[in-house]
Amino acid sequence: MKKTLALILALVMVLALCACGTAPAPAATAAGGETDQTVTLAESFAYPSLDAHKDYYGWYTSIYGMTETLFKMDDNSVAQPWLAESAESDGSTWTVTLRDGICFSNGKAVTADMVVKNLQRAAKENDRFAYLAGYEMKATGDKTLTITTPEVYPTLKNDLASPELAIMDLDDTTDFDKAPICTGPFVISSFEPEGTVKVVRNEKYWGGDVKLAGATFLYMQEDDPKQMAMQNGEIDGYTSVTAAALETYRKAPDTYKVSVVPATRLQFYALNENRLDAAVRQAINLTVDKNAIAKYLNGTVTAATGPFGTATAYGKVTVPAVDTAKAKSLLEADGYTLNANGIYEKGGKALSLNICYYAARSLDTLATLIQEQLKAIGIDSTLTVEEDPDGTYITTGDFDIALYCMIADKAGDPYYFVNAVLRQSSRWAIAGFHSDACEALINQLQYETDTAKRAELANQIVQLSIDDNAFGYVGLFNKTTVLRAGVTGCSETCPFDFYEIDANTSKTA
Amino acid sequence: MGRTIGKRLLQLIPVLLGLTLLVYALMDLAPGDPAAKRLQAQGVAVSEETLDAAREEMGLNRPFLVRYGDWLLGVLHGDLGTSYRDGLPVAAKLWKGLKNTLVLTLASLALSVAVSVPLGVYTAVRQNRAGDYVIRFLSFVGASMPNFLISVLLMYFFCIRVKIFPVIAKSSVQGLFLPALALAVPLMSRFVRQIRAEVLEELSKPYVAGARARGVKERYVLYKNVLHNTLSAVITIVGLSVGGLLGGSVVVETIFSWRGIGKLAMDSITARDYPVIQGFVLWMAVIFVAINLATDLAYRALDPRVDGLEGGR
Numbered sequence: 001m002k003k004t005l006a007l008i009l010a011l012v013m014v015l016a017l018c019a020c021g022t023a024p025a026p027a028a029t030a031a032g033g034e035t036d037q038t039v040t041l042a043e044s045f046a047y048p049s050l051d052a053h054k055d056y057y058g059w060y061t062s063i064y065g066m067t068e069t070l071f072k073m074d075d076n077s078v079a080q081p082w083l084a085e086s087a088e089s090d091g092s093t094w095t096v097t098l099r100d101g102i103c104f105s106n107g108k109a110v111t112a113d114m115v116v117k118n119l120q121r122a123a124k125e126n127d128r129f130a131y132l133a134g135y136e137m138k139a140t141g142d143k144t145l146t147i148t149t150p151e152v153y154p155t156l157k158n159d160l161a162s163p164e165l166a167i168m169d170l171d172d173t174t175d176f177d178k179a180p181i182c183t184g185p186f187v188i189s190s191f192e193p194e195g196t197v198k199v200v201r202n203e204k205y206w207g208g209d210v211k212l213a214g215a216t217f218l219y220m221q222e223d224d225p226k227q228m229a230m231q232n233g234e235i236d237g238y239t240s241v242t243a244a245a246l247e248t249y250r251k252a253p254d255t256y257k258v259s260v261v262p263a264t265r266l267q268f269y270a271l272n273e274n275r276l277d278a279a280v281r282q283a284i285n286l287t288v289d290k291n292a293i294a295k296y297l298n299g300t301v302t303a304a305t306g307p308f309g310t311a312t313a314y315g316k317v318t319v320p321a322v323d324t325a326k327a328k329s330l331l332e333a334d335g336y337t338l339n340a341n342g343i344y345e346k347g348g349k350a351l352s353l354n355i356c357y358y359a360a361r362s363l364d365t366l367a368t369l370i371q372e373q374l375k376a377i378g379i380d381s382t383l384t385v386e387e388d389p390d391g392t393y394i395t396t397g398d399f400d401i402a403l404y405c406m407i408a409d410k411a412g413d414p415y416y417f418v419n420a421v422l423r424q425s426s427r428w429a430i431a432g433f434h435s436d437a438c439e440a441l442i443n444q445l446q447y448e449t450d451t452a453k454r455a456e457l458a459n460q461i462v463q464l465s466i467d468d469n470a471f472g473y474v475g476l477f478n479k480t481t482v483l484r485a486g487v488t489g490c491s492e493t494c495p496f497d498f499y500e501i502d503a504n505t506s507k508t509a
Numbered sequence: 510m511g512r513t514i515g516k517r518l519l520q521l522i523p524v525l526l527g528l529t530l531l532v533y534a535l536m537d538l539a540p541g542d543p544a545a546k547r548l549q550a551q552g553v554a555v556s557e558e559t560l561d562a563a564r565e566e567m568g569l570n571r572p573f574l575v576r577y578g579d580w581l582l583g584v585l586h587g588d589l590g591t592s593y594r595d596g597l598p599v600a601a602k603l604w605k606g607l608k609n610t611l612v613l614t615l616a617s618l619a620l621s622v623a624v625s626v627p628l629g630v631y632t633a634v635r636q637n638r639a640g641d642y643v644i645r646f647l648s649f650v651g652a653s654m655p656n657f658l659i660s661v662l663l664m665y666f667f668c669i670r671v672k673i674f675p676v677i678a679k680s681s682v683q684g685l686f687l688p689a690l691a692l693a694v695p696l697m698s699r700f701v702r703q704i705r706a707e708v709l710e711e712l713s714k715p716y717v718a719g720a721r722a723r724g725v726k727e728r729y730v731l732y733k734n735v736l737h738n739t740l741s742a743v744i745t746i747v748g749l750s751v752g753g754l755l756g757g758s759v760v761v762e763t764i765f766s767w768r769g770i771g772k773l774a775m776d777s778i779t780a781r782d783y784p785v786i787q788g789f790v791l792w793m794a795v796i797f798v799a800i801n802l803a804t805d806l807a808y809r810a811l812d813p814r815v816d817g818l819e820g821g822r
Binding site: 406 | 539540541542545546547548549550551552553554555556557559562563566595597661664665668669672675676677763764765766768779781
């Protein structure tokens with residue numbers, strides 16, 4: 001009995017000691033705004049290296065707040081000065097002037113010569129930037145460099161904002177994969193390849209005080225664990241929040257702050273002009289209800305008119321409103337009649353389309369919704385899912401409707417998408433869209449240096465593709481971010497995926 | 510015995526050659542472009558010229574047999590090549606994934622055996638009683654539920670409701686428990702039923718009746734005689750499960766962010782990372798043969814009357 005009592009008392013004492021603790025001290029704040037707070041964020045990707053020049057690793061070193069580029073895309077998709085203060089072009093030669101006082105985390109000043117070396121290294125390390133090797137780049141002073149291109153390159157300034165063109169200290173970095181020396185407000189503290197990344201404040205940050213003491217980035221690919229970790233208090237935020245999770249977070253606005261901004265990843269479909277005549281294509285585009293689709297996807301996409309956000313100067317196109325009655329009359333005028341199954345047919349053959357898609361980026365949901373909408377007006381369809389669209393239907397052209405998702409605006413300029421999708425030499429030409437007028441406009445856009453004129457040309461080009469019913473631009477993915485209350489400044493209002501924490505990111509206890 | 514083991518290992522060579530050639534051929538025939546997969550990973554389109562240059566750099570334009578021959582030559586020199594995705598050595602990537610999966614496999618097997626052996630014996634002894642029905646029903650449910658559902662339910666219950674474990678699995682006992690349990694639940698469900706059947710068969714044998722008639726204690730009969738004779742069946746099902754577990758459970762590894770070899774293999778297949786896929790197939794084939802050999806040796810150790818290496822029992 002005594003032994004039992006002694007055991008119970010010992011247990012109570014141990015529990016009491018465990019329960020003891022001091023109340024958490026309020027976040028210490030230095031005079032300049034620096035705190036001792038850290039944030040923990042979940043990321044859907046994790047790479048094996050921190051070498052910003054390789055592959056897409058620069059997207060994540062930028063997200064981690066480690067690397068910076070000469071220019072930065074702002075919330076309105078305009079390239080703003082960052083490490084550079086200006087870039088002027090007189091045709092084929094760009095003169096870039098660096099900002100005063102910029103330095104790496106080891107205190108060493110960033111020079112024009114080092115910038116040139118970085119760009120040359122990126123050209124060598126990254127296939128997507130190999131074209132830079134053909135440019136003549138030289139430092140003309142400590143803070144100025146020139147880049148001479150073989151032909152007029154109007155969007156160089158925007159492309160210098162690509163996170164893969166981050167500026168690193170190439171002389172003093174000994175391990176680019178694990179500990180690159182960069183200019184950002186944070187430096188690497190520990191790095192687990194394809195795993196957890198920890199950063200701490202760069203005490204020598206050129207841009208002033210860094211509010212956060214550090215951050216931890218956890219690799220979590222699945223949505224449900226991210227949501228559970230958020231609800232459990234294990235993380236302070238993440239992006240690409242699902243529709244279901246958005247609903248949950250919105251019910252507790254005191255605990256979670258949700259941010260939804262239209263971003264640049266586009267869901268669209270190509271209509272195969274080699275198989276579908278003009279009337280059928282027009283009927284399809286008059287039937288697909290993008291607003292209904294966006295509503296179904298519950299906040300994760302914004303209905304699109306064109307490939308670019310309507311807030312941009314080059315996103316000003318018009319599409320006809322959904323009009324199923326007109327769609328039906330177009331088909332009937334084209335010789336289609338409704339059969340006993342309620343499906344249009346011509347010459348005894350039912351109008352049945354092959355909708356090809358791949359199961360990512362909600363395209364599976366999109367395919368089903370489009371199928372339903374078409375069926376409602378009498379167009380039958382079958383769904384074909386492929387694991388790799390680039391190796392199958394995009395290459396073979398074996399589709400009637402091909403769904404796809406890609407970043408349409410990667411650097412605040414329309415040329416990239418127009419060149420990749422609407423040019424006659426692009427692989428999307430397999431869908432049969434050929435327009436000499438469009439091609440001429442694209443050629444003009446390629447060399448046009450005036451920003452307003454570029455937007456006007458882009459609008460004309462995209463409008464041609466809409467008027468020809470060659471494509472249907474369905475939705476632009478929203479950048480959906482959830483942050484714990486008190487956490488701010490995680491680039492939640494910026495449409496680009498490659499920014500997250502910076503010197504102004506903060507967390508109040 | 511040494512000669513037989515040697516023969517088994519020699520048989521491995523044509524198996525590996527045939528398997529790797531078949532897999533390489535299938536990958537070559539399957540649609541998909543490793544260069545496009547790598548360069549367009551974040552949804553950014555690249556020009557055909559850039560893709561062509563990447564294909565040239567990756568050696569993808571060479572004929573299939575030349576590529577396979579080069580790979581084979583590399584393997585004979587102990588070099589499994591480098592990953593198309595990140596340029597890291599394949600062997601290092603596979604080893605890292607395998608280590609993590611090995612930990613998970615051992616943990617889930619230990620948990621499965623520790624739970625299913627006593628439960629299997631219990632249900633056999635208490636045949637057709639309430640306990641037997643309940644456990645058999647639960648094993649039926651456990652065997653029917655898909656891994657992803659088990660994983661999410663465990664996470665929800667233990668991390669959100671009861672808050673014993675963190676959602677984010679770390680390399681610690683606490684971080685390991687839930688993914689191991691997620692893998693163990695379907696295993697336990699199968700093991701319990703298998704062990705129950707084996708124990709029932711043993712209990713019906715004359716030596717058990719004889720032992721009971723001689724007044725030997727029931728516990729002794731069960732755990733010294735019956736269970737010992739059932740062990741070979743336990744080893745069989747454990748052996749069969751080890752191979753599958755070492756192949757990695759992609760679903761569990763993805764949900765718990767456990768960077769094992771299953772996830773590595775799946776990501777490599779999606780990315781058309783041929784060198785990693787080939788390396789994975791090679792390693793898994795060797796591991797499967799080694800496990801089968803170990804299982805057969807274990808039979809022989811348990812019961813010298815059985816010549817396990819000749820496959821007899």
